[in-house]
Amino acid sequence: MKSNVAARLGGWSARHRKTAICGWLLFVVAAVLIGGMVGQQSLTDGEDGVGDSGRAERIIDDAGITKPASEMVLVHSATVNGFRAALPDVMRAVRSSGRTTAPREPLVSRDRHDALVQFDMTGDPKTAGDRVVPVQKAVAAVRARHPEVRIEQFGDASGDHWFDQTLGKDFSRAELTAVPLALGILLVAFAALLAAVVPVVIAVTAFLAANGLLAVVSHGLHMDGSASSVMLLMGLAVGVDYCLFYLRREREERAAGRDRETALRIAAATSGRSVLVSGLTVMVAMAGMFFSGMLLFDGFAVATILVVLIAVLGSVTVLPALLSLLGDKVEFGRIPFLRRRRSTGRFWDAVLRPVLRRPGISAALAAGVLLVLAAPALGMHTEKLGIDQQVPRDTPLIQTYDHITAAFPGGPDPATVVLKAKDIEAPAVKSAIASFESAVRGDPEFGQSVRTRVYAGPDVAIVEVPLAGSGSDATSQHALKTLRAMVPGAFGRVAEAHVAGTLAFSDDWNDQLRGSIVPVFAFVLGVTFLLMLVSFRSLPIAATAIVLNLLSVGAAYGVMVAVFQHGWGASLVGTQGVGAIEAWLPLFVFVVLFGLSMDYHVFVVSRIREAYDRGVPTSRAVAEGIRSTAGAVTSAATIMVAVFAVFGTLSMQDFKQMGVGLAVAVLLDATVVRAVLLPSAMRLLGERNWYLPRWLGWLPNLSHGEEPAPPPPAAPAPVYAADLGQ
Template structure:
């Protein structure tokens, strides 16, 4: 027990339970208060962007140029020029609000059935969404007097306002759903209210503390806005799981007749050690995101490592302190209909019996099933999803987006050429700008209008060039390639620095950067996970099996994501449709998260198998004992993770749907097909070879997986007292 850190931490916490509990409460309160006072600093567009488009954004940021929040009002008529009476009224209404800085001359579509009124919101573009409602109301009033036309508004401010309302509602629902779900599942698992509340309470306080500390860190390292959401997802999933494993083992030992102190000591030495190993593995896997060199992934790495670290600390300190304080009162609020059974259940026995009887057939069938699920991943296409891909296709905002793009191709998402020169007003530079403008107007790959804005004080100019196509299809990509490789170099070579940005350019640069960084991340995560498993279990086959099984889980998750969200197979089940692509940052993020999380189950299950083996049980019997002993805890933990992740699959945003569904499907497959079928089948086939360790690695430290030795009471020794005489 001397080398078991978890046992020492659990023992100290049980002996100093008031100090441990009070210390945890003070830590959480301090972290929340400090984080709330400082606030979280967000990534700027320049910090998040990469490649040529990233340089374009940084040029604008360095010059202090803020692109105004641009709004577009589309006036459509079924008859040619039927919109003409409505245009002056709509324009007058916009100007009358006093919220528009400039209202440009209306554009007319080629078929003369649509007019587009464009204007910039006055004031700070970052707060334009808070000031656009009166403009939308004025436009609606003007449109009410012209029932023969359809009037729709779309733009930066109105779009952000819609996003804020929708996402705020979504995340409120997610937060209000995830916690009760986890609590309800734990209530079923333990059959007692207090036993269910304790893990959720520790997981939530771990998230609150981590979120507070993240705010502090963000002042040195800016964070993406979704980092806190990812932290909530990971904190609930991991924090509840760790406490569940620990508490289940303590309750199991009490049910077996152990006294309170012994049960807690065994739980600390076994499940507590598994929590430490699993938490370390998850954190190391998350650290692989630092190798991407991309700010968004570095922020995700910090957020997830922080919440997992705090959840681990809470699980091995404050949890044993609470269990020591509560004792058997942790069973308070027992529900008779949910009383726990000692048996692992007919279901898992029914699954395990044929697996152990025919391990070869079971492994082949399970492996083939996962490979079949993974097959669609071979055709994975990633990109930074556009607004019309992110939101439901029946959303009013998206309907307007498509109407504008149909009438004025490329208008909603133009490419933006940013020009920087020592003197942007110099004749050579102005001539180059005009050359590009004329070339884009003549080329059929570009829509209209091509707009130029010169910021003389900063010596920067911007040229907005609409791309034909949908904004991300082959037509749009070809137009972007033409602009980047031909028109811009031809016009500005030797004259000025010119960079091409915009939504499609940003997506293209992201994909290029990810292709270069995903291999180092994969190699790092695989290599370090193998080493951690090798050290933990002193077995090359166990470490190799962990890597192979986790890769199958990740591959199956990728395949399901591609089938559902790229091709649209079964997308209606989660209220969405196929959008032709996977969000660019998801494959790397999902790989790292799943590889870390799947180790929860792997470490927990294999530790129990090794524990039985170390007691002298033959490997095949040890596998059966380990799977049966952990089936209930793994099932409960998996259901909680699946439920929490699935909540994110109900959000409106496509990237959150993809993340939630991908993670929940992967965890479900990992806890059932992988841990209940493949793992016992493979370990049964390997037999005693599971524990093979080459002589060259015999120097690895031996780590105990079993119960700690019973405490030996100190017996007072007789003291010899000499007598007189």
């Protein structure tokens, strides 16, 4: 057998361990320092958008127009006297705060029980959330003087302030919880403190290095604000898993009586190779996001590829160097009550015995369970979730949003018509805007609270048009279609016009995703199939990998739709059904799950192939491979489920959907798929598992087992006195 790349990397690192360890530390420190100095650049609205709304946002960006952070205060009273007394006080309080423009003339509802006071925050809108507290305190003081009147504030600045206060704490808690969780699970897996710490340290340093490099990359490709959180999610999951598999194999070989060098060499040649194949598969799956045609996914692709690549490099270089340095001291800090005798595992014997005895029934039952779970996915509805869907309903911010929407439909989140002309002040353009305003005000599609606002810029104007409805319901959708039908006729002859806003953005996103989902799926499926084919020289193995992973993804989709779209069991995860799945999640979850599912598949099937290459019959090789990897797969899956579940506890609906969806999918993949479907399918196929057509015989024959030890140096030939010459 020829030595594989992982074996060579592991051997070099073990021989030059100080160079490998110091090189890794210098790389991490340099990446962190450089990233901190250059800072991360974020996506603009124009870069994030697509379609007609995306063109509108790009016009605003190009014109350099900065819309101020707008705020509004709703005054509601059951009595006319209370209403008349409180409204002037609110106006005075807003003016006296010194942080806002003068409030505009209040809007009054038809029943004259509600008034809406609108104003803008002064200064940079990006930092308005930091300056809104004095305004909130002034409004709160008025509320205290008028307890019989409901006075509530909502807007860009107060929303940003809430997000900074709440979500900042959410993410900090998630990041601080995920690492100790992973460490705790590894403590149980290895029953030794140092063995548990090593994988976590490598995974965390891989994330830190990747995050630093991401900041550098962001100056050429701007990133969404959640890219770093996604990177942490992926980096911790795969980084710990790769080290865990590698370390478990090295400890297993030592327990079998191998010397330190041989155990490390075998771990490098087997688990190290699997890490490379698995990491390459994950990165290829992530690369599928480049086919979406959307910068958000391009950023996610770069972020995840970076962290997986660095985690793989750490696993096959610095980890063997550390293991060579520490030797058996890696089990320093043993925890006696967690130590247990190594065995094949009664639990997995109990699971595998009926599966391998009746593989047909087992496969049918497991596939049936996954198909039932996947069934709700047939009715999946996606949209760019609005703030009222993203944030829990019992949040005061959302209750205020609902009250404003009920009294003044569309007021909190209007559509925007963006106009670009050679001269925005030309009489023809002004006349068109005035006629459009008049038509909008007279149309019930746009609600009672119609108030257009024009921000003048260089050849650009923006007209805000509130839509009737609650923001994403059928009424709002119809209003948006009506608006988009009106705009070309109103401005087609005098200005370039596009419709933007949250609902328009959501519709355009969905249209773009529907067009890009097929090329993304085709790329990921095709390249993954080829990688499996090359790695295992088997058509059935490659095809089985695709089918099993599709079942896992389908089940994850079904669970997400059932819980978050329909609300079935939503209270169990602290949320409620919001009628839709976040638009970017199905594509993202597909590529992530397809990549991560290959972790287990590659490790398990590699172990099965290793046994088969030693001459073990396929049926026994399947049982041996599953049993020998069961402990590592269980620990790895538990870590992934725990990390993803932590993100499922965040307040934002999209991260909750992502965390729960990924956690459920990994749990199903590590249990139903790898413990039941995979062994039963391979048992049914028997020797046909290794079928490869003759016309594919040119594929490389890669080693799945340990590499032969180098032969000892030849002994010097004996020297006899007669050979010494005269």
